[in-house]
Amino acid sequence: MTRIAIPADSPFGLANLPYGVFSTPGLSPRVGVRVANTVVDLAAALGDDVFARPSLNPFMAQGYGRWVEVRERIIDLVSGDVPGSAVHPVGAVTPHLPIEVADYVDFYASEHHASNLGRLFRPDSEPLMPNWKHLPVGYxxxxxTVVASGTDIVRPSGQRKAPSEDTPSYGPSRRLDIEAEVGFIVGTTSPLGTPVPTDEFSEHVFGAVLLNDWSARDIQAWEYVPLGPFLGKSFATSISPWVVPLLALESARVATPLQDPEPLPYLQEKNAWGLDLNLVVEWNGQVVSRPPYREMYWSPAQMLAHMTVNGASSRTGDLFASGTVSGPEKDQRGAFIELTWGGKEPVEVNGEPRTFLEDGDEVTISATAPGASGASISFGEVRGRVLPAR
Amino acid sequence: MTRIAIPADSPFGLANLPYGVFSTPGLSPRVGVRVANTVVDLAAALGDDVFARPSLNPFMAQGYGRWVEVRERIIDLVSGDVPGSAVHPVGAVTPHLPIEVADYVDFYASEHHASNLGRLFRPDSEPLMPNWKHLPVGYxxxxxTVVASGTDIVRPSGQRKAPSEDTPSYGPSRRLDIEAEVGFIVGTTSPLGTPVPTDEFSEHVFGAVLLNDWSARDIQAWEYVPLGPFLGKSFATSISPWVVPLLALESARVATPLQDPEPLPYLQEKNAWGLDLNLVVEWNGQVVSRPPYREMYWSPAQMLAHMTVNGASSRTGDLFASGTVSGPEKDQRGAFIELTWGGKEPVEVNGEPRTFLEDGDEVTISATAPGASGASISFGEVRGRVLPAR
Known part of the structure; x- marks a missing residue:
């Protein structure tokens, strides 16, 4: 038996306890919980085969009651002695994609981001579309192509046409970008014909991850009318390995910004699900942006209520993301197209002026949030490096 | 042993042999092949457990060589005596969703449909967007929410705003519509970073189904800018139970209409994959449209090449649909919004003027195609009835 050392200021202390899927040279992929600088093998520690699986889906599908129960058991477990064979140093394990993704939906919930992109993509129109303040726009x-953090991102090729060009050409994207987002993972299914009201959010959503929605802006700008983004996004979406349970985010809940006009009744919340998450974007190791999630106009509970209001079912493993997190300040923008204003205002990265991603660049997105009892909890990070087009 | 009677003019003769998943009161869902008016239980007839599964995915994943081999074995089998216990009258089985859907993509490949929708949704602009003739637009x-034929379609509710209204309201869709499409099913995966060239289409795509992309036009019109259709489509997509193997469609191959401008090299085809399928749309039992698939501008081989040109992987069970099949004539339009010109020109259905779908309406889409040796082969049908909003 061993006692896990949990420093009082650990961002992976008892207030957090995120779940992931890991392997070691001797163990096939299975569910673990991150505790301080260790990963606890839950199948070994709790003797429950639902954790001996290569994704969180079977456990998530067991529902809210089990999520509460297992979290309490883990807190009991790691507060005392744990079987030594179930504890691995975090540096000795390989993290994997934590979930089997069912459907993936991406929203567009930051007013600052949507306004900035509107100005950049449609300079002659109102930046926000007429529907934007009435519903959480998504697709x-x-x-x-949702991939684990650390997966290399091969620069995508495709059709691009600059406004100055007469015809499109085929080739590697010249405007490869990131979008710093937060992803929410559905654990409990909802059947066809049954919307999920905002006040049932926490019974359906298991947890949250960081998400980088890699974006080829030149491909996107040419293809996206009238049916929306497609190949400009579909080559890769990276998510962080540790799924922070919604149960760990109670202390992070805040009101969303004032919603005016008042949303239709199905979008109103009895209890606010805005979240005070603080994201950090690093470009080749240098912090270039600190997007504040509390500025997001639409909450994730509103996103799920909207996504299902037409009777669409949801499944265990559905992933829906917030859209780029951008705040009102320039250094709070979560995409490089905004941060560099379409490439016209380079930012300095390690002393060099930069606009879009170059081959070899690495981007890391991390986040912290207030946890229970004054703790600060960490989302870990989502990371990816750009490789040259093939 | 029994001999299956196969009339010379059966649209489910040896030139067709579509696969599906069926159950009986005594048998759990499993793979069968449709032969004339029977369904042959392949696990029982061929003694191969890959067919004792509730979806075609495990068999499809075995790849092109196996598809060819199994088709030959089935032709041998049903040309002689078949074990009686493996043969079921088609009326005695329950059909199920034939595949486990991985990703679902919908294209927009009919020039007639895209032009008509452009005129209806954006009357002040050019009907076709500048990108339309350069790439197969899709999303x-x-x-x-891909469901089996016969699943009832509950009228979706959501936000709608007519141009004459100042603000959106919540309620049941008032403009519920269909889209008559053909869906293509990927059998063989392609890994991340590896586009599928047009001339490898037949090694990756296992077969085709009929697809009804139910559409709430009022929800769609309000929500779709700038990220594309979402809740106006996501409540249900029905597919036909019998997957016609691509191997059965060799005689249906035709050239696509002239593509001008010439597509970029990655979209060019050495061998044409246009298809001479003849769709029939019935509204409450009355034929209202006969959409000709041979009029589609983009071929399915071009769709798959485009979908993967950015390096996006494809998986067994990926479903991509053609978009509404519409021909140049009014009675060849595959959506009611086109057929009734936005509801302004009702069509007569069983003696009554009709525009969009009413509760209780039933829509059936069927299709035939030329098969080998002068046969006509059938796709069966995809059918659904509208139930009132909940």
Whole structure:
């Protein structure tokens, strides 16, 4: 038996306890919980085969009651002695994609981001579309290309046409970008024909991750009318390995910004699900932005209520993301197209002026949030490096 | 042993042999092949457990060589005596969703449909967007709400705003519509970073189904800018139970209409994959449209090449649909919004003027195609009835 050392200021202390999927040279992928600088093998520690699986889906599908119960058991467990064979140093494990993604939906919930993109993509129109303040605008993305943090991102090729060009050409994207987002993972299904009201959010959503919605802006700008983004996004979406349970985010809950006009009744919340998450974007190791999630106009409970209001079912493993998190200040913008204003205002990265991503660049997004009892909890990070086009 | 009677003019003869998933009161869902008016239980007839599964995915994942081999074995089998216990009258089985859908993509490949919708949705602009003739425009839909033919379609509710209204309201869709489409099913995966060239289409795509992309036009019109259709489509997409193998469609291959401007090289085809399928749309039992698939501007091989040109992977069970099949004539339009010109020109259905779908309406889409040796082969049908909003 061993006692896990949990420093009082650990961002992975008892207030956090995020779940992930890991392997070691001797163990096939399985569910673990991150505790301080260790990963606890839950199948070994709790003797429950639901954790001996290569994704969180079977456990998530067991529902809210089990999520509460297992969290309490883990707190009991790691507060005392743990079987030594169940404890691995975090540096000795390989993290994997934590979930099997069912459907992937990407929203567009930051007013600052949507306004900035509107100005950049449609300079001759109002920056926000007439629907934007009435509903959380979103679209379906490609579930099959959601990848684990650390997966290399090959620069995508495709059709691009600059406004100055007469015809499109084929080639590697010249405007490869990131979007710093937060992703929410559905644990409990809802059947066809049954919307999920905002006040049932916490019974359906298991937890949250950081998400980088890699974006080829030149491909996107040419293709996206009238059916929305497609190949400009579908080549890769990276998520962080540790799923922070919604149960760990109670202390992070805040009101969303004032919503005016008042949303339709199905979008109103009895209890606010704004979240005080503080994101940090690093470009080749240098912090270039600190997007504040509390500025997001639409809450994740409103996103789920909207996504299902037409009777669409939701499944265990559905992933829906917030859209780029951008605040009102320039250094709070979560996409480089905004941060550099379409490439016209370079930012300095390690002493060099930079606009879009170059081959070899690495981007890391991390986040912290207030946890229970004054703790600060960490989302870990989502990371990816750009490789040259093939 | 029994001999299956196959009339010479059966649209489910040896030139067709579509696969599906069926159950009986005594048998759990499993793979069958439709032969004339029977369904042959392949696990029982061929003694192969890959067919004792509730979806075609495990068999499809075995790849092109196996598809060819199994088709030959089935032709041998049903040309002689078949074990009686493996043969079921088609009327005695329950069909199920034939595949486990991975990602679902919907294209927009009919020039007639895209032009008509452009005129209806954006009357002040050019009907076709500048990108339309350069690439097959498409977007991701909701995989989790692809349902089996015969599933009732509950009228969706959501936000709608008519141009004459100042603000949106919540309520049941008032403009519920269909889209008559053909869906293509990926059998063989392609890994991240590896586009599928047009001339490898037949090694990756296992077969085709009929697809009804139910559409709430009022919800769609309000929500779709700038990220594309979402809740106006995601409540349900119905597919036909019998997957016609691509191997059965060799005689249906035709050239696509002239593509001008010439597509970029990655979209060019050495061998044409236009298809001479003849769709029929019935509204409450009355034929209202006969959309000709051979009029589609973009071929399915071009769709798959485009969908993967950015390096996006594809998975067994990926479903991509053509978009509404509409021909140049009014009675060849595959959506009621086109057929009734936005509801302004009602069509007569069983003696009554009709525009969009009413509760209780039933829509059936069927199709035939030329098969080998002069046969005509059938896609069966996809059918759904509208139930009132909940």
């Amino acid at each position: 379906h993305g490609r579930a099959g | 991701h839909g909701r995989a989790g």
